[in-house]
Amino acid sequence: MFIDCSEKERFIFKKIAHAAEQLGTECYIIGGFVRDKILGRKTKDADIVCLGDGIELAHTVARQFTPSPKVSFFKNFGTAHIKADDLDIEFVGARKESYRYHSRKPEVMPGTLEDDQKRRDFTINALAVSLSKANYGALIDPFEGMKALEEKIIRTPLDPDQTFSDDPLRMMRAIRFASQLQFSIDENTWNGIKNNIERIHIISRERITDELNKILLSKKPSVGLDLLYQSGLLHVIFPQMIDLAGAEYKDGMGHKDNFYHTLQVVDNIAEHTDDLWLRWAALLHDIGKPATKRFEEGHGWTFHGHEVVGGRMVPKIFARFRLPMDHKMRFVKKLVELHLRPISLTKENITDSAIRRLLFDAGDDIDALMTLCKADITSKNKQKVKRYLDNFEMVRHRLESVEESDRIRNWQPPVTGEMIMEIFGLPPCKQVGDIKNAIREAILDGHIENNYDAAYDFMLTTARALNLEPVK
Ligand code: ATP
Ligand code: MG
Numbered sequence: 001m002f003i004d005c006s007e008k009e010r011f012i013f014k015k016i017a018h019a020a021e022q023l024g025t026e027c028y029i030i031g032g033f034v035r036d037k038i039l040g041r042k043t044k045d046a047d048i049v050c051l052g053d054g055i056e057l058a059h060t061v062a063r064q065f066t067p068s069p070k071v072s073f074f075k076n077f078g079t080a081h082i083k084a085d086d087l088d089i090e091f092v093g094a095r096k097e098s099y100r101y102h103s104r105k106p107e108v109m110p111g112t113l114e115d116d117q118k119r120r121d122f123t124i125n126a127l128a129v130s131l132s133k134a135n136y137g138a139l140i141d142p143f144e145g146m147k148a149l150e151e152k153i154i155r156t157p158l159d160p161d162q163t164f165s166d167d168p169l170r171m172m173r174a175i176r177f178a179s180q181l182q183f184s185i186d187e188n189t190w191n192g193i194k195n196n197i198e199r200i201h202i203i204s205r206e207r208i209t210d211e212l213n214k215i216l217l218s219k220k221p222s223v224g225l226d227l228l229y230q231s232g233l234l235h236v237i238f239p240q241m242i243d244l245a246g247a248e249y250k251d252g253m254g255h256k257d258n259f260y261h262t263l264q265v266v267d268n269i270a271e272h273t274d275d276l277w278l279r280w281a282a283l284l285h286d287i288g289k290p291a292t293k294r295f296e297e298g299h300g301w302t303f304h305g306h307e308v309v310g311g312r313m314v315p316k317i318f319a320r321f322r323l324p325m326d327h328k329m330r331f332v333k334k335l336v337e338l339h340l341r342p343i344s345l346t347k348e349n350i351t352d353s354a355i356r357r358l359l360f361d362a363g364d365d366i367d368a369l370m371t372l373c374k375a376d377i378t379s380k381n382k383q384k385v386k387r388y389l390d391n392f393e394m395v396r397h398r399l400e401s402v403e404e405s406d407r408i409r410n411w412q413p414p415v416t417g418e419m420i421m422e423i424f425g426l427p428p429c430k431q432v433g434d435i436k437n438a439i440r441e442a443i444l445d446g447h448i449e450n451n452y453d454a455a456y457d458f459m460l461t462t463a464r465a466l467n468l469e470p471v472k
Contacts, residue, residue, distance in 0.1 A: 160192025179224025346391030
């Protein structure tokens, strides 16, 4: 076989070949599976295309196994799926496609293998390996996909303008593959993308977001993000990011280009985490800067409050991209809001109380916050970077030692609101909240210890000042 498959995969492909022979048809492994095998990437799904009915082939393949795997199929699309071992296998009949202007859903009719390869988006995705008896295992590569893999090039098999106009999602896919595989985009293909930017409007937000997430999850997301920017796609799908770009100068004073700074921070964080949401936090950490930018005479550019404004933008951006509006959004929002806190601590004399407040506000997300903060240290000035990193390590140590002695991270109030209501015979009211807050502040400020007895005594004193006495 041209591609290097595991023993289990070879066993499965033999069964598929056998089933095709029984039906008197030809079939091929095609697309991503072939590409990823050649590149030595992990694969877990394989697409099989046959000359004929994909659903019938899937049923015939299923019967080769005992017990037979379940066949799920979609009559309308002529596709079928089975799971054999850990491999997800998709079957479809070879097809020809023609598109209408307002939709990315083509009209479909049966076709040859070559017709089917032509409808694929990129030459690296159009490679096929035969499962037919005559040339079992041979690579069928009419568009020099193998050469493109060697040269690390993304290129469309047909006219790029037509390819991207037919299905504009392919523009996002081209950039996503460039980012995942660290390939470059062929010049004609690139021009085809630039000519069709406005067509992205016919693609659903969810599909765009899927591709953006894959870019964010790639090893060096800045590759894809910069291509989105350079092509003009980012202007359409994510204008708030564009507002970050560029540096303004006044009275000889400039500020850094916050777009490229953000890309650097995303790359930095990608070295330390595969968590999509932490990567989103890196992408959005400075999103409030354009709205808060001011020039102060004699002082320079400031972005006061950009973390608060940025935090407020997070839910809107998540809604726009149809991202989940749940704890994941709240996590990103919280990180954007807090992203300056650890670093601002290094600028002053760090008190235990400031450390306790940070632990209290960040809670369980303190490690994620510190990862973001460290990634945020970017400067061309090496000495500056070193100074920030040293300070950062100092804050990290202080966080550890304060947490060890005070246990603030998952802080639960030693005296609860219910207890206060019962002790003073109060209904739920403002006074209960005031007493609770006073206890919390006293603990965070280090005026009293973080335990029940100290909190109880402090509660009595605070209540007395409000003319309250315990009812029993
Ligand atoms: P991945 O699985 O990493 O997303 P993939 O290339 O396998 O990458 P799939 O969406 O699984 O992508 O699609 C499988 C194959 O179907 C692709 O390799 C390609 O040949 C073809 N394909 C997918 N989407 C398109 C598209 N929008 N236009 C043309 N061909 C496509
Ligand atoms: Mg795939």
